[in-house]
Amino acid sequence: MRVSNVTVRRRVFFALVAGFLLYAALIARLGYIQLIQGPRLQEEARQLGSRNINFVANRGNIYDRNGDVLVTNENVPSIMAVPAQIINPQDTAKKLAVILGQKEEDILKAITAHERIMRVPGGRKISEEKARQIQQLALPGIWVTNDSERYYPHHSLAAHILGFTGIDNQGLTGLERIYDKYLAGTDGYITYPSDARGRLMPGGSEQYIPPIDGMDMVLTLDSKIQSFLERELDQAMVAYQPDDALAIAMDPNTGEILGMGSRPTYEPDKYRDYPQEVYNRNLPIWKTYEPGSTFKIVTLAAALNEGVVNLNEYFYDPGYITVAGKRLRCWKRQGHGQETMLEVVENSCNPGFVTMGQRLQKERLFDYIKKFGFGQKTGIDLLGEENGLLFDLKKVGPVELGTTSFGQGVSVTPIQQMVAVAAAINGGKVLKPYIAKEWRSGTMHEIIGRTEPTVVRQVITAATSEKVRNALESVVARGTGRQAYIEGYRVGGKTGTAQKVRNGRYVDGEYIVSFIGFAPADDPKILVYFAVDNPKALAFGGLIAAPSVRNIIESSLQYMQVPKRPSPIAREYKYPDRRYYEVPDLTGLTLNEIAASYYMMPLVVSGKGSHVVKQSPEPGVKVEEGAKIRIYLGDK
Numbered sequence: 001m002r003v004s005n006v007t008v009r010r011r012v013f014f015a016l017v018a019g020f021l022l023y024a025a026l027i028a029r030l031g032y033i034q035l036i037q038g039p040r041l042q043e044e045a046r047q048l049g050s051r052n053i054n055f056v057a058n059r060g061n062i063y064d065r066n067g068d069v070l071v072t073n074e075n076v077p078s079i080m081a082v083p084a085q086i087i088n089p090q091d092t093a094k095k096l097a098v099i100l101g102q103k104e105e106d107i108l109k110a111i112t113a114h115e116r117i118m119r120v121p122g123g124r125k126i127s128e129e130k131a132r133q134i135q136q137l138a139l140p141g142i143w144v145t146n147d148s149e150r151y152y153p154h155h156s157l158a159a160h161i162l163g164f165t166g167i168d169n170q171g172l173t174g175l176e177r178i179y180d181k182y183l184a185g186t187d188g189y190i191t192y193p194s195d196a197r198g199r200l201m202p203g204g205s206e207q208y209i210p211p212i213d214g215m216d217m218v219l220t221l222d223s224k225i226q227s228f229l230e231r232e233l234d235q236a237m238v239a240y241q242p243d244d245a246l247a248i249a250m251d252p253n254t255g256e257i258l259g260m261g262s263r264p265t266y267e268p269d270k271y272r273d274y275p276q277e278v279y280n281r282n283l284p285i286w287k288t289y290e291p292g293s294t295f296k297i298v299t300l301a302a303a304l305n306e307g308v309v310n311l312n313e314y315f316y317d318p319g320y321i322t323v324a325g326k327r328l329r330c331w332k333r334q335g336h337g338q339e340t341m342l343e344v345v346e347n348s349c350n351p352g353f354v355t356m357g358q359r360l361q362k363e364r365l366f367d368y369i370k371k372f373g374f375g376q377k378t379g380i381d382l383l384g385e386e387n388g389l390l391f392d393l394k395k396v397g398p399v400e401l402g403t404t405s406f407g408q409g410v411s412v413t414p415i416q417q418m419v420a421v422a423a424a425i426n427g428g429k430v431l432k433p434y435i436a437k438e439w440r441s442g443t444m445h446e447i448i449g450r451t452e453p454t455v456v457r458q459v460i461t462a463a464t465s466e467k468v469r470n471a472l473e474s475v476v477a478r479g480t481g482r483q484a485y486i487e488g489y490r491v492g493g494k495t496g497t498a499q500k501v502r503n504g505r506y507v508d509g510e511y512i513v514s515f516i517g518f519a520p521a522d523d524p525k526i527l528v529y530f531a532v533d534n535p536k537a538l539a540f541g542g543l544i545a546a547p548s549v550r551n552i553i554e555s556s557l558q559y560m561q562v563p564k565r566p567s568p569i570a571r572e573y574k575y576p577d578r579r580y581y582e583v584p585d586l587t588g589l590t591l592n593e594i595a596a597s598y599y600m601m602p603l604v605v606s607g608k609g610s611h612v613v614k615q616s617p618e619p620g621v622k623v624e625e626g627a628k629i630r631i632y633l634g635d636k
Contacts, residue, residue, distance in 0.1 A: 058185060079126065100120070218436075299405045323354065328402050371430070484546040492517065
């Protein structure tokens, strides 16, 4: 059969087109592999022809606000194995088992596994001496690498704030977990050429890719104030044997947390030795309970801001107030009698505060309570914060309004109380509390980021805030907070004593006692809250918690070099208040002269001679009554 020229030409044309399309497809495929998939395939080829030995990056350091190191790192060695490079597994396992204190069969099983690289059992974070012994053996396929673990110079200080890391240096609790991605850094490694089985290629050279350390974090905490706070917590646990205790110190003008702690506590580097509920519960933000009379500050601020109460008006307290047929009693059964509204605050008189609540009415009171931050999280940068619990406004009757007015029937957290009281005394600004202050480069120490104070809302006026400060200063000078009085400083505050609730019922004989105080009262620099749960003692916040707050504030003000400015409110002394007197100048006097003029003064006499040549404390210093004065005798 004869084929025409047209048919031939058509066939040739289609053949050429098919060939061209096939050639174009090949070119496109090669281009795709070379240009698109090339980098990935090259990396896979490199990985097939090389192995990596990882070097862990150091986590960023954590500092207090003044640069004191709270958490840092210690470099520790770890042992890695590349099974394909091990020449004599039996001998290697035997030698390693002796040094690492492991079973020989466990190590042999590990180093003969079909793995590229693996950790040797018992070889994680070992001592320098063990690492040195292993290096001296020069075992093929056994590598000594740098690892890192957290070190806490102050041991358990601020443990619940800082948290801890796991075996792989990952943050597990506290700030370590919250800011893990900033603190962690990027691991480095040594890469070496190998064959497909992972064996070292002859003549190959290693390449070291250094790790990138994590960012450093600067906190708002002050390690000195933190130590004052934890000192008082320890003393409270010994003196009163409570179920637990907690404390917070804050700058009321910024929301910066200066100190925070609770008992029981733990050591972060030994957290496995403690019950989980100890290291997982940061009580100042997690614990919820009825606040008691510290909550009265909110009622007072709201009533003053709305103008429904005048602190100079009079009120009569018979020891109770009848609300909807029910008697709401004052803590003082016989009542306080005739008193001003300022004295209602000083005496922490429940019927007086119920009256304030009634004048506000439930809508306004609960509106202020919510605006002060109760019933919602404060947003502090810590894990485990609770909301607290308020009455549903629809279910608030006259009795619920009354009890809420003096801090009963509501459930709050300590951090909520700090935020609310800070607003009551700082000019009326509700602030967001925070702990992470700055982020810095681990190598250049350059500030990368900074947290600034955040004003959430204005809840009362500055004028109202001044009235609240003055009233609370009067509470410390003349009222239930007298045990927080500090000679030479202006201190304000409020006591709290709340019966514990369990399974919806009040528990007889069990209380949470607390005190919240600040100083200087006219220009607050520090706000401190201290609470003790179920103390085995006379359970009053003014007797148990107030002295602890006084000690923390006094130590902190002296440390902060805040000058003394005595309170303009005259101090009122009642049992068991501490009295102070000014030490007289005894130098130059004889013992007979001292006995004639200062016969009640307890003295400790040192030296021989007829006259006093030196004394301690110095003249003019104020000391507690009964404090001994040491005098040194000599000749004129």
